[in-house]
Amino acid sequence: MLNKPVLVIGAGGHAAVLVDILRQLNRTIIGLVAREKPKDNLVFDGIPYYASDDDVLTFDKNEILLVNAIGSLPGRTARTKVQQQFKNAGYQFITVVSPHAIVSQYSRLAEGVQVMPGAIINANSIIGEGTIINSGAIIEHDCIIGADNHIAPGVTLSGFVKTGDRVHIGTGANVIQNISIATDTLIAAGATLNRTIEKPDQVFYPAIGLLTSKRNTL
Amino acid sequence: MLNKPVLVIGAGGHAAVLVDILRQLNRTIIGLVAREKPKDNLVFDGIPYYASDDDVLTFDKNEILLVNAIGSLPGRTARTKVQQQFKNAGYQFITVVSPHAIVSQYSRLAEGVQVMPGAIINANSIIGEGTIINSGAIIEHDCIIGADNHIAPGVTLSGFVKTGDRVHIGTGANVIQNISIATDTLIAAGATLNRTIEKPDQVFYPAIGLLTSKRNTL
Amino acid sequence: MLNKPVLVIGAGGHAAVLVDILRQLNRTIIGLVAREKPKDNLVFDGIPYYASDDDVLTFDKNEILLVNAIGSLPGRTARTKVQQQFKNAGYQFITVVSPHAIVSQYSRLAEGVQVMPGAIINANSIIGEGTIINSGAIIEHDCIIGADNHIAPGVTLSGFVKTGDRVHIGTGANVIQNISIATDTLIAAGATLNRTIEKPDQVFYPAIGLLTSKRNTL
Numbered sequence: 001m002l003n004k005p006v007l008v009i010g011a012g013g014h015a016a017v018l019v020d021i022l023r024q025l026n027r028t029i030i031g032l033v034a035r036e037k038p039k040d041n042l043v044f045d046g047i048p049y050y051a052s053d054d055d056v057l058t059f060d061k062n063e064i065l066l067v068n069a070i071g072s073l074p075g076r077t078a079r080t081k082v083q084q085q086f087k088n089a090g091y092q093f094i095t096v097v098s099p100h101a102i103v104s105q106y107s108r109l110a111e112g113v114q115v116m117p118g119a120i121i122n123a124n125s126i127i128g129e130g131t132i133i134n135s136g137a138i139i140e141h142d143c144i145i146g147a148d149n150h151i152a153p154g155v156t157l158s159g160f161v162k163t164g165d166r167v168h169i170g171t172g173a174n175v176i177q178n179i180s181i182a183t184d185t186l187i188a189a190g191a192t193l194n195r196t197i198e199k200p201d202q203v204f205y206p207a208i209g210l211l212t213s214k215r216n217t218l
Numbered sequence: 219m220l221n222k223p224v225l226v227i228g229a230g231g232h233a234a235v236l237v238d239i240l241r242q243l244n245r246t247i248i249g250l251v252a253r254e255k256p257k258d259n260l261v262f263d264g265i266p267y268y269a270s271d272d273d274v275l276t277f278d279k280n281e282i283l284l285v286n287a288i289g290s291l292p293g294r295t296a297r298t299k300v301q302q303q304f305k306n307a308g309y310q311f312i313t314v315v316s317p318h319a320i321v322s323q324y325s326r327l328a329e330g331v332q333v334m335p336g337a338i339i340n341a342n343s344i345i346g347e348g349t350i351i352n353s354g355a356i357i358e359h360d361c362i363i364g365a366d367n368h369i370a371p372g373v374t375l376s377g378f379v380k381t382g383d384r385v386h387i388g389t390g391a392n393v394i395q396n397i398s399i400a401t402d403t404l405i406a407a408g409a410t411l412n413r414t415i416e417k418p419d420q421v422f423y424p425a426i427g428l429l430t431s432k433r434n435t436l
Numbered sequence: 437m438l439n440k441p442v443l444v445i446g447a448g449g450h451a452a453v454l455v456d457i458l459r460q461l462n463r464t465i466i467g468l469v470a471r472e473k474p475k476d477n478l479v480f481d482g483i484p485y486y487a488s489d490d491d492v493l494t495f496d497k498n499e500i501l502l503v504n505a506i507g508s509l510p511g512r513t514a515r516t517k518v519q520q521q522f523k524n525a526g527y528q529f530i531t532v533v534s535p536h537a538i539v540s541q542y543s544r545l546a547e548g549v550q551v552m553p554g555a556i557i558n559a560n561s562i563i564g565e566g567t568i569i570n571s572g573a574i575i576e577h578d579c580i581i582g583a584d585n586h587i588a589p590g591v592t593l594s595g596f597v598k599t600g601d602r603v604h605i606g607t608g609a610n611v612i613q614n615i616s617i618a619t620d621t622l623i624a625a626g627a628t629l630n631r632t633i634e635k636p637d638q639v640f641y642p643a644i645g646l647l648t649s650k651r652n653t654l
Binding site: 320322323324336338340341342354356358359360372374376377378390391392393394395409410412 | 449450452453455456477478479507509536552553554570571572588589590606607608624625626627
Binding site: 140159191192 | 237289291334335370371389408409
């Protein structure tokens with residue numbers, strides 16, 4: 001698996017960071033698949049361009065690895081669809097770990113996990129298939145993160161946090177220890193979560209602006 | 219001190235991260251002391267197990283170093299008690315710094331300080347005995363952190379922050395520059411502190427959920 | 437430019453971190469310029485001291501580089517004035533990047549940018565002249581940051597964030613993707629910003645204390 005060339009699906013901002021990482025890892029990048037050809041993007045320089053998902057199928061599924069480089073935003077399903085579609089067609093997705101991430105050798109990353117620059121994953125944590133641990137996010141020890149999660153930049157998950165599938169934890173949000181978060185939950189940017197979310201689809205908005213100060217003694 | 223074997227007290231999540239670090243540092247780990255034997259934990263593989271604090275005393279205090287691997291949570295005193303008990307018995311605690319932490323050579327770490335992966339400690343900061351600077355926490359320049367503090371994962375302390383002893387700053391909390399925080403104070407996860415806490419035991423709850431946006435002109 | 441000696445203007449906390457970095461980079465530091473002589477500061481040990489801005493002018497502008505080591509705080513203009521004054525006099529400011537920062541080779545840093553320990557700058561981001569990306573701050577892909585900004589420690593900017601000049605984003609604040617922030621805006625410590633700031637001088641206060649939890653479905 002280590003030496004197979006990679007084909008990158010997506011050509012937006014997340015794709016740029018992934019290609020940057022893949023270049024640092026000296027991977028051979030045989031193509032970029034996106035509906036629109038990216039322009040003026042030095043990161044993508046010299047990579048052959050393909051316009052359609054059908055082009056992917058012209059590559060032998062045993063000879064290449066795919067990179068799901070479509071970004072993850074709440075409510076958008078394109079990323080997950082790409083993952084399912086090409087898995088069903090027999091392709092494998094490469095697990096990408098930035099050389100500038102700090103990943104414990106006692107953690108486990110499933111297929112297609114993407115660990116971006118400066119992210120931290122501590123001992124005994126498990127990251128599910130296709131999940132993004134984005135730049136500078138902190139995954140403490142003993143976390144179990146589901147599939148197709150997006151742990152956004154700057155998020156901090158304390159120890160023993162569990163998430164279901166397709167959970168989105170927004171930029172800079174915090175989750176204290178021992179919290180579970182149901183499948184399909186969105187935690188908004190900047191939110192701090194200190195209780196378990198038992199049912200899917202609950203939404204927490206971010207903290208913005210002036211808040212009154214309240215002092216409490218436990 | 220550099221070559222003495224270490225005996226780890228505690229076998230929970232924090233212990234796992236510490237043992238992971240100690241292995242990276244090629245320290246010899248002669249035992250794990252915990253009331254319950256940890257199971258299915260690859261990090262602890264091959265380390266002799268001891269059930270009781272009394273077992274610690276069978277080791278020559280001049281020939282080993284202790285690792286206080288008991289985690290720190292608000293209201294729990296087990297960690298501090300272990301530190302005091304074995305200090306009184308003449309043992310020394312090793313200062314543990316992850317090779318993936320960024321620690322200025324112009325900072326000072328007291329005995330038994332633990333600097334976890336991705337933590338940052340800048341010039342002229344001083345960290346008190348037994349304090350944990352947890353994963354990804356940022357200690358800016360000229361901070362003076364007391365003994366037995368827990369600076370939780372993802373916390374940011376700006377320059378010239380001072381804390382007393384046994385201060386707990388929760389996951390992802392922020393403290394602006396020049397703030398002092400009294401002994402035994404708990405700053406909740408996600409809180410942002412912009413004033414000095416003069417008396418102990420004040421408690422700030424985290425920010426959770428939807429907050430109204432208020433715009434202000436200074 | 438790489439081998440010219442540097443002259444450091446400022447001798448406070450930010451200066452200490454910069455000198456620490458410059459020493460790690462093996463730069464020759466020919467002087468420290470500050471109204472008051474710093475005392476008991478090991479970082480500055482052995483660096484010649486100069487009391488006045490006029491002393492700067494005694495150095496040949498073609499033979500040295502300046503370091504603007506004056507810290508940035510909301511409402512204070514000293515840092516920007518130093519930059520302008522000596523630029524006008526023909527001096528150049530060195531761009532300082534901590535060896536412990538993670539900076540994409542596909543990002544661009546203007547003259548005098550300072551990237552502090554543990555900061556992350558991803559692909560296709562552009563940082564304007566004289567701006568500080570402080571310790572542990574995260575600048576995601578495709579951000580365009582103006583001149584003389586202070587992106588404080590622990591800040592997270594998601595992808596495609598744009599800022600004007602002299603923007604201050606306080607400790608630990610978060611900005612979601614695609615947000616623009618007008619010139620001279622102050623985002624307070626700990627705030628989370630999820631909308632564009634179109635006019636200058638708007639101010640968001642930090643979140644502090646106990647907030648009620650509100651659950652919402654999008």
